[in-house]
Structures are given as C-alpha cells and as structure tokens.
C-alpha cells in the first residue's frame with residue numbers, strides 16, 4: 052500500500068510539481084538535487100527508463116521507415132558487396148608468396164615512395180608499380196589458364212570487330228552535351244595515373260604472321276574482320292593486328308591463370324607526371340629548386356623532348372612519367388600543364404621557404420600536386436561520372452579514415468573493362484580557339500596520335516586548351532566516335548585499328564568475366580535469358596545481342612556495360628558505376644597518404660588542407676596558361692541561367708595561398 056501511495060505521489064508530483072530543468076540537471080550531473088524529498092531517487096530511475104523506452108520506439112519506427120523507403124534495390128553498398136565476396140588480403144596470394152620483392156620501409160616518412168611501396172604497413176607492396184592488378188572475379192579462359200574465352204557451347208565467340216560493326220558503329224548520336232571536352236581529358240589522365248598494362252609488341256605485325264605455322268604467343272589473338280566490313284573491306288583487309296598483353300611471366304613470375312602486371316603505381320599519386328620508379332623519376336628532375344626539367348619556347352614551358360623516330364628534328368615526343376603522354380594532343384597538353392604546375396608550386400614554396408633544399412622542395416611540390424589530383428578527381432570529376440549522390444554515399448563514405456585491410460590495387464575489371472566505357476565520350480575532333488574566341492583550327496583526334504609537337508607551335512597550347520574548355524563533349528552513348536572506331540594509329544603503311552575492337556579483345560585477352568558475372572557481382576539479378584536484360588538494356592540492343600551471341604552468359608563485359616542505360620545523373624550504367632565506384636572507394640580508403648585521411652604521417656596541417664580543398668582544376672589552368680577567364684563550372688561548356696555569360700577572371704578568383712607552407716624558423 053505504501054508502495055502504491057509512493058507511486059501515485061510520484062506521478063502526481065512529476066507531472067504537476069517537478070521542476071523539470073532541475074531534474075534534467077540532476078541527471079546530467081548524476082547527483083541528487085538539493086532539498087528534494089526521499090521520492091526523488093525513484094523519480095530519476097523512472098525518468099531514465101522512460102527516456103530509454105522512448106529512444107527504442109523511435110529507433111524502431113525510423114528503421115521500419117528506412118526499410119520501406121529503400122526503393123532502389125540495385126543501389127547497394129558496393130564495397131560491402133565486393134568485400135564480402137572475397138578476402139582482399141588473399142588477392143594475388145601466389146604472387147606475393149613467390150614473387151613479390153622484399154622492401155624496407157620507414158613508416159614515419161612523410162612522402163610517398165616513387166613506386167608506391169611502403170604505403171600499407173602490413174602489406175608494403177600493395178598498390179606499388181609492377182605488381183598485379185587484382186581480380187574481383189576469377190579469370191575466365193577457355194582452358195582455365197590462358198586461351199581466350201569461348202562461348203558456353205564451345206564455339207568461338209563472335210569476332211570483336213563483328214560486334215563493333217553490328218552493335219555500335221552506326222549508332223552515332225549528335226546531341227549537344229552539357230559537359231565539355233576537358234572532362235574526357237581528365238578521365239584519360241586519371242586512367243594513366245592508376246593503370247598501365249604493357250603490351251607484348253616486339254615490333255611484330257601480327258597479321259603478317261597470321262598464316263605462318265609458328266605464330267608467336269603475342270600474336271595469338273589477332274582480330275578477324277568480317278568480309279563485308281563497311282570500312283576495312285575497302286582495303287581488302289580481313290585481319291586487325293592485336294598483340295596480347297604482357298603477363299607476370301614477362302616479369303619472371305610464371306603464374307596460372309594469367310596474371311597481369313600494372314606498370315604504373317596503382318595509387319592516385321600523379322605517377323603519370325613523375326614516373327612510377329626511381330629511374331624515371333630521376334631522369335625527369337632538374338635537381339635545382341625542386342623543379343622538373345622543362346624546355347622553353349616563346350616564354351612557355353614544355354616537357355623535355357625525347358628523339359622522334361623521324362629524321363625531322365622539329366618532331367619530337369614529350370618525356371614524362373608515362374609513355375602514353377604522346378598518344379593524343381589532349382593528353383600531351385595535360386602532361387605539359389602538370390609539369391608547369393609542379394614547377395609553379397616549387398617556385399612558390401621556395402619563396403616562402405628560401406632555405407628549403409631541392410629535395411625538400413621537390414617532395415613538398417609533388418605531395419601538393421598529388422593531393423590536388425586526388426581532390427579534383429573526387430570532387431569535380433567523379434560526381435559527373437558516377438552521379439552526385441552515388442559519389443557521396445558510396446565512394447566518399449566512411450569518413451576520412453585509412454583502413455589497412457583495404458587493398459588499393461587497380462582491378463582488372465576496372466582497367467580493362469568499366470573505365471574504358473568512357474572511351475565513348477572521346478570526341479572525333481578538337482577545336483583550337485584564340486583569345487578572341489575565334490576557332491582557328493579544327494583537328495581530327497586520329498590525325499595527331501603520336502604527333503604531339505603541334506602543341507608547341509605558336510599559341511597552339513592555349514588554343515587547344517580553350518577548345519577543350521569551350522567545345523561540347525561527346526555525349527555518353529553506346530558507341531565510340533567513327534575515327535577511333537576505324538583509324539586509330541593509322542600511318543602511311545597501315546589503315547589503323549579500332550579502339551572498341553581492342554577493348555573487347557583486351558577483355559578476352561586478360562580473362563575478364565562475361566557481363567552476366569559482373570551483373571551478379573554488382574547486385575543485379577543474373578540474366579537467365581536475353582530478355583532478362585531488359586532491366587538495364589534497351590530492347591533493340593537485346594535483340595541484336597541475341598543475333599550475335601549464342602548465350603546470354605557469353606556477352607563480353609564491355610559490350611554489356613557500354614549498352615547499359617546510364618544511371619540517373621551518371622554518365623555510365625549500373626555495372627560500370629559499381630566497378631568504377633569500387634576502385635575509387637578502395638583507392639581512397641586504402642591509401643595511407645590520401646590527402647585528407649586523418650592521423651597519418653603524411654597528413655597536411657589544418658590550414659594547408661583548407662587551401663588544398665579550395666583549389667580545383669580552374670586554379671591549375673590559371674597558373675599555367677594564358678587563358679585568363681573561366682566558366683564557373685570547369686567541366687561544363689557554359690553555365691546555365693542569366694548569370695551564364697559571365698566568366699570568372701583568373702586574377703580575381705584563382706590565387707593560391709602558400710602561406711600555410713611557410714616553416715617557422717627558430718633561432
């Protein structure tokens with residue numbers, strides 16, 4: 052009875068007379084309120100129970116709402132799917148057990164090594180150059196080891212060129228794109244930072260060897276051209292030369308099934324600018340003032356030259372951290388831009404730290420540039436490629452914590468498959484635009500492959516840069532432009548090759564799993580018949596696929612990925628987005644030196660990070676060219692709305708503050 056009274060008294064006094072702020076204060080301070088009656092202790096306990104009970108109910112209601120509102124069943128936490136499928140620490144185990152070099156590391160060092168070793172304290176080789184790509188799915192070869200995949204019923208797969216002709220070649224759409232050509236160029240620059248698959252060429256022309264009995268293994272995979280090919284039949288050509296990629300066997304590490312080696316450091320660290328090993332790095336450094344070697348022409352800085360095969364001394368290749376710098380004019384421009392930017396940063400750091408040595412200036416500048424390359428990729432580039440929300444929720448999730456269990460290596464599926472889908476935004480032509488906004492020249496991309504010297508003549512560097520900035524990009528679509536689809540690397544002696552045929556054949560060469568396997572990995576339902584592809588592929592493409600492949604399980608990954616309808620605000624479809632997203636997630640969380648990872652030896656100070664985060668590609672363009680005003684959204688041709696015609700001027704908007712790098716001197 053006394054207990055009843057007590058309870059009644061409690062409720063009565065609680066609702067009618069308790070001073071709630073006083074009670075809350077007592078709970079917070081975990082002590083009794085002065086002058087309370089003996090009932091007070093019960094009151095506090097009941098109040099705690101009441102709070103806990105309420106929290107439980109609210110949590111339950113919120114999780115029920117979340118469960119029902121999760122209508123996008125295919126958007127799953129991709130790294131969770133991929134990570135749970137396999138243990139990344141076991142990837143390429145045989146390589147690591149048998150062939151990996153032994154390295155000694157100083158984990159207090161503030162700077163990355165040139166080849167990427169010593170990043171992960173438990174696995175110091177992870178992500179370093181000359182180590183294998185990782186496979187997210189096991190290799191697919193017809194003999195389980197090295198022979199190109201065949202169809203499930205044992206027949207040969209359709210020829211890569213036949214697929215190009217029947218599915219893609221005539222599907223050119225010219226809808227104006229809101230992005231400019233610079234976006235594409237950043238993509239290629241990024242691809243070359245993280246991926247370099249060496250090709251086993253030896254100068255052989257595989258089609259000449261084709262009919263000989265002793266065919267070299269590098270030439271096993273020449274591409275058959277259909278007799279009625281709309282382009283090559285005019286030249287009576289029935290064979291497209293194709294060399295297989297180098298494998299670990301070429302690096303003195305025989306492994307089965309074939310394992311492919313990345314010559315670039317897998318990390319996003321600007322290795323295409325600096326080189327992926329000590330030798331290349333040292334050939335590019337001037338060893339004064341922390342700068343890279345450059346040549347001057349018309350008061351402009353360019354990459355140093357290496358000799359050209361031609362006797363004409365006015366023609367040359369640029370030397371840089373990546374041999375592919377000369378492939379096309381746009382990539383050559385980017386190599387020059389970043390050479391200039393490195394030297395600009397070195398100069399500025401010297402002005403705030405007059406006593407810094409060449410070594411210190413070089414390393415600090417490289418660290419600065421590497422951070423900016425990451426920052427641009429994650430904040431300006433990826434939101435356009437993968438969509439804003441996907442980038443935020445999937446790629447940039449998990450705060451800024453480095454995770455030693457995450458393997459940062461580039462995946463085979465990313466480099467030979469998903470990221471190549473963006474070859475579909477490579478334009479056929481570039482415009483050269485002068486300072487009066489007049490187009491002074493239009494060039495075909497394929498006319499200048501391996502002829503980068505055009506860039507250095509007159510004001511061509513700035514003209515091409517203006518062209519990339521103000522020409523609309525090729526809209527993402529299920530085809531490559533007709534020039535790279537037929538005439539890539541053409542010369543006086545050869546018609547040229549087809550990039551899409553190469554991409555399809557390279558997938559088979561490197562044992563990529565077929566499209567259906569990649570769907571499964573990324574959480575899409577496995578297609579049991581062609582008609583099941585309707586969830587992400589247009590109907591007429593499904594029909595055409597059925598005429599080419601005998602089973603839905605045969606479709607090449609890049610073929611399915613290229614046909615997928617792009618997701619919401621992304622440029623790529625569901626499976627490409629998943630594989631690209633997976634790589635960029637691991638490349639961030641698995642990189643101890645990632646620019647905004649917290650608690651690591653190479654960490655930037657708070658003020659340095661503030662400056663770095665305020666810099667974007669606009670600042671780099673302003674610091675390195677005569678282009679002096681820029682649109683507000685650097686990868687967009689023009690901004691929309693009434694404000695659109697206005698551009699921001701370099702001198703007002705894009706200054707970089709180097710003060711946070713000034714080291715205090717103590718007497």
Ligand code: HEM
Nearest residue numbers: 235238239242246247248379466470471473474477553557
């Ligand atoms: C004018 C522009 C471009 C040209 C001429 C070009 C050409 C090529 C060629 C010839 C290959 C090697 C093909 C092979 O033998 O397997 C390649 C590989 C590749 N490309 Fe492109 N590409 C361009 C732009 C891009 C863009 C915009 C991206 C992505 C955003 C990209 C991503 C890749 C990737 C990831 C590889 C594999 C790299 C490796 O592992 O070695 N490329 N490209």
Ligand SMILES: [Ca+2]
Nearest residue numbers: 244316318322
């Ligand atoms: Ca790299």
